Amino acid sequence: MPTFKIHHITSYEYDRAVKESVNEIRIYPYLCNEQEILNHELIITSNPDIHTFTDYWGNKTGVFNIPGAHTSLVIESKLVVRTIPPNDRHLNFNIGFEELAAEVEKDLNLLELTHAEPIRNQAAIDDIVKQIHQPWKSVAATVQDCCQFIFQHFSYIAGITDIETTVDDIIDHRSGVCQDFAHVMLQVMRTLRIPSRYVSGYICPNKNGLRGEGATHAWVESFIPGFGWAGIDPTNNIWVTNTHVKLAVGRNFTDCSPVKGSFKGPAIQELFVYVSVGYEDGHHFEDRNLVKKPESQDLWLLRQAAEEAAAQQ
Template identity: 75%
Template sequence: MPTFKIHHITSYEYDRPVTESINEIRITPYACEEQEILEHELNITGNPTLLNYTDYWGNRIGQFNVNPPHSELVIESKLVVRTKAPTDRTLVFNTGFEQLQQEINQSLALLELTKPEAIQHQEAIQEIVRQIYQPWKSVAATVQDCCQFIFQHFQYIKGITDIETTVDQIIEHRSGVCQDFAHVMLQVLRTLKIPSRYVSGYICPNKNGLRGEGATHAWVETWIPNYGWTGIDPTNNIWVSNTHVKLAVGRNFTDCSPVKGTFKGPAHQNLYVFVSVGYEDGHRFEERNQVKTPVVAEEGLYRPTIDEAGRQQQ
């Protein structure tokens, strides 16, 4: 069972003081059998009172306010987590769509996650479905084929998409990063009526050179009948094992953003994100990104902080 040390810093800098910063964070690992929190230290500018609760999806949420004028907001998470999933999962590859439908009929939560978005290029999604779906295949095999198709037919290119990129746009240019691969896979699986959800987290250092290591990452969890939720990573074409640390789950990245909020003041904001993931053998991977926005809030109005979700995930 590997143990990882994860250092995650989100830093907002403003060119003039802002006030009434109201924020929501999802940087405490998701509570599940596959991982165990050994240590977690959280430091926030001004040491505000943190309101903790669990949301609809089971995510651990922290809310806080920073009311006095400030030119910087830093949210620092120091985490030691042990992943307990096996290196190679033994999945159920003999349960089909008839059994899946029976389980969906017994759960409104699963039914909710079978509904695809209304998009313009749904015919392109249907074409992917026609290429991967065979009625005699199990649900797990179909999910695996979907993952492989996206891995083979979509290019992994950083910097060409952001949080506002739609599934239609991803379909058009057939490229992007992990969040984009996950959103396309969700659309395909939900078109097949397979319950699926978006996952935000980290992918940890390893000897296989997986894409996205050392930064916040995104993948998909899908419901396999007679088995339950299991993760699959279309960016790397693998079933999730003990190299992934899960932070949050939801319908899409908006349910899983590590940090989001609003502030008051006519200021330019810069976002810097630093993530360091260390393995127990001493190997460490670090990455620091800067995101800038030219938009300035009007005097007296609230405006959103740059959403960390799609800006940082790779």
């Protein structure tokens, strides 16, 4: 049962003072049998009161407000978590789609997660479906084949996509990172009417060759009859193991975003994210990046829009 020390910092920096910052966070570890929370500490600029609740998908969610003027906002999470090996349940590779349909009919939550998003290039998704789906295949085998297809036919390239990248965009250039692969797999799974959900968290592989170490990670959970929710990682072409630490689940990234919010004031913001993972053997891995920085050619337009919005308040 490995133990990980995960340090996650989200830092917003503003080029002038802002006020009335309201934020929603989903950086609490997900409560499930596969992980044990040994310690979790949150440190936030100005030490605001945090109202917590459980959202529609079962995620612990925090909301806080910083009313005073400020030029930065730092949200720091220090987590110590022990992941639990899978129990005696085993994926059943014999249960097919008829059994799945019967279970979905009885559960509105599962039914909701079978609806594919309307996209421009659904034909490309349908083509993937034709290549991986055979009537005689089990649900679990189909999920596994979809994961393998994405791993083999999409290139892992950091920096060419962001949180606003659509499934159509990813299909067009056949590349991206973990959240992109998760969104494509969700579209395929839901086209096949397999209930599937997006998962946010971390991957802690400790130099074993898996992609995505150190940064926040994303994967998919599909509902397998006779088993329940099974995690699968198309970025690495594996079923989820005890190197994955789960934060939140939902329909897509928007439901699981670690931090989102708004502020008042004509300011331009920059977002920095730092994640480090400490292992029991003393090894340490960290990832620091500027998530979103306005291009100089867009800066004037952003400034103008911000000032116009401030003038209307």
